[in-house]
Amino acid sequence: MRFLAHRVDRQYAATIERVDAAVEAATRIVEGKARGCVGPVEVAVSTSTGMWELVVEAHRPMFGRQDAEVWQRDRNAFGTTTITRSGVLVVVNAQACKGKAVEIDKTLLHELTHALQFNRRGARDLIERSIANNYGITPMSEREARAANRQVDKDEREAARMERHHRLLAQSIA
Template sequence: MRILEHRIGRQYQDTLDRVETITQPAIRLVEKHMRGSVGRVEIVVTTSSGVTDLVKQAHRDLLDAKVTSDRHLGRQFGTTTLNSSGVLVIVNAQICRGRAKEIDKTVVHELVHAVQLAKPGARDRILRGLRNNYRLEPLSRVEVRVLNRLVDQDEREAARFERLARQL
């Protein structure tokens, strides 16, 4: 597990400090309650624009393809995706700035996704979805519906586990 910063200034130091303080306890809580491992995870604290840039770069490296997207992810507290070494968790310092409770909930939420992505078969499933989303290998409508249902299910589970943030 590594914690990195990406293009953040001193005004976001409190967010970075909070992420560094709670990450290990949050990992222990999430792994205990989910009975699984976060696996190889890299956590990056960045700005709103950095979130989108980091996701695109992770997907370019992962898929070994030019990926373009007009999706702007900078309005989210955080996001989790695959990268070439495992799982990439990104915390949006701009949105989380000065909101310790939101930082805690975001880190827990995204670590739940890390455990989900470390489960057998999850990486292949997400890669299939990414290849479809970037129009590299289209899936059938049925396959897309199944993948979307699983994503929604994972999102609901992560939201339920946000309650663990109160223990940090």
């Protein structure tokens, strides 16, 4: 697991430290509760804008695109997860999480659950097709898009349920 801080000021030092301290324990909790493997993952802490820049940079070698506007939807999102050429990228939004240890913990659990989901059989292929569709490279049929959206909804529900283990995470790093 690789950890990095991307374009963050000193004012976010506590958020960076919390993520760094909690990421290993959060990974163990997610893998134990969801019975799977997070796999190769890079965890980053960034600003609201930097978060989406990291997503675009992760996609460039795979899709040849750099269109950040495709992804800059929610500047208040606590985090995001996407595939990379070598695994998965999890990004925690330092601005949204600043001073909120509980939200940092919930975000790590939520986003690491997505990392685990992306390692399930067939998931990576579906995500690649969805991203190629979003970039306008290879359109999906309406049926494929509906199926992909149903899977996203199912994955979001599972990741949201994982957030309830934030107290367990806090205890494990205390």
